[in-house]
Each structure stands twice: as C-alpha cells, then as structure tokens.
Amino acid sequence: MSEEPLLSAFSDLRRVMRRMTLRFLHNREDADDVVQEAFCRLWPRRGGIRDREEASALAVATVRNLCVDALRRRGKAATLELQDERDGQPAPSPHEELELRERYAWVDRCVEARLTEVQRTVWRLREEEELSATEIAERLGMQPAAVRMNLSRARRLIRELYEEWNDEKH
Numbered sequence: 001m002s003e004e005p006l007l008s009a010f011s012d013l014r015r016v017m018r019r020m021t022l023r024f025l026h027n028r029e030d031a032d033d034v035v036q037e038a039f040c041r042l043w044p045r046r047g048g049i050r051d052r053e054e055a056s057a058l059a060v061a062t063v064r065n066l067c068v069d070a071l072r073r074r075g076k077a078a079t080l081e082l083q084d085e086r087d088g089q090p091a092p093s094p095h096e097e098l099e100l101r102e103r104y105a106w107v108d109r110c111v112e113a114r115l116t117e118v119q120r121t122v123w124r125l126r127e128e129e130e131l132s133a134t135e136i137a138e139r140l141g142m143q144p145a146a147v148r149m150n151l152s153r154a155r156r157l158i159r160e161l162y163e164e165w166n167d168e169k170h
Contacts, residue, residue, distance in 0.1 A: 006046045009055035010039055017063045024067035034070060038062040065155070072104075072127060103162075110161050111154075119154040122147055 014035060021031035041062055042055075049055045111120055118140075125136045133151070137144040 005049050005052045005055040006039075006042055006059075008052050009059050013056060013059055017059065020060075021063060021067050025070060030070060034063060034066045037066055041066075069127075073130075106165060107158060107162070110158050114157060114161065115154050116150075119150045119157075122150045123154045126151055 017035050017038070018031050021034045022028065025031055025034065038059060042049075042058055045058075049058065111123055115123060121140065122136055125131045125139065126133075131139070133144045133147040136142070136147045140147070
C-alpha cells in the first residue's frame with residue numbers, strides 16, 4: 001500500500017481538523033500542533049491503511065483523542081491560570097473550575113470501578129505518566145497493539161459512561 005490515502009485524507013481534511021481542534025483548545029498554535037501530531041502518529045501506519053475513507057476516520061479519531069489528551073493535561077497543570085492568560089483567555093470561573101474538578105473525579109471513579117486491571121494500568125501509564133504505547137508495552141511485557149487496544153477500549157467505556165452521566169445531570 002502507498003501513503004496516498006493518508007496524504008489525500010490529510011490534505012482534504014486539514015482545515016476541518018484544525019477548526020475542530022480550535023473548538024476544543026481555543027488556541028491556534030495548539031490546534032496546529034495537534035493536527036501535526038495526528039499526522040505524525042498515523043504516518044508509520046500508512047502502509048496498513050486500505051483506502052481514503054479509513055484514513056479519514058483514523059485522522060479524525062486521532063485528532064479528537066489528542067484534543068482530549070491536551071485538555072486533560074491542561075486540567076492537571078498547576079499553571080492553568082498562567083496558560084489561560086498567555087492565550088488571551090480569561091481564567092475559569094470558580095463554577096467552571098468546580099465543574100472541571102467534578103468531571104475529573106468522576107473519570108477517576110470510573111477508571112477504578114469499571115476498567116479491568118490491565119485497562120486501568122494502561123490508562124494510568126498513558127494519562128498520568130504520558131508514556132507511549134511502545135513504552136507501556138515494554139514496561140508491561142505486552143505487544144504495542146495490545147496496549148493500544150486496551151487503551152481504546154478503556155477510552156470508549158469512559159466516554160460512554162460519561163455521556164450517560166452527563167445526560168443524567170442535565
């Protein structure tokens with residue numbers, strides 16, 4: 001297989017993905033970085049991508065996941081207020097800050113209660129220690145594909161549970 005499906009999808013979707021990341025991150029530089037990181041992550045997989053449709057789906061999913069990861073890192077950063085001021089955005093209100101903390105606490109409860117031991121370990125190594133799939137695989141004696149599969153399943157379950165929880169709240 002060639003890299004053509006991936007290149008074609010990224011060329012056509014670049015502006016759409018950038019707008020999507022701007023809605024999440026509210027910062028042009030961060031948005032550009034996320035789109036570039038998505039391309040870099042998918043490039044080694046280019047030979048296994050069958051067609052443009054698959055490339056597009058992978059690109060959009062990767063960008064979305066990278067945005068979520070970036071938002072989580074921002075939430076954990078001690079310099080959140082400084083980052084917001086630098087980006088020209090106002091610091092979150094006490095109500096918004098409380099809501100963010102409630103969401104993170106809820107995610108932590110889900111991780112503990114609903115994920116399998118392997119998913120929980122993979123999740124923590126990726127989200128808290130920010131290790132790559134390869135590094136996690138080496139540490140746990142797993143294949144990188146198994147790490148990615150467990151991480152994907154964990155994210156999907158948390159996303160589904162969050163949507164249910166959010167629907168119940170509102």
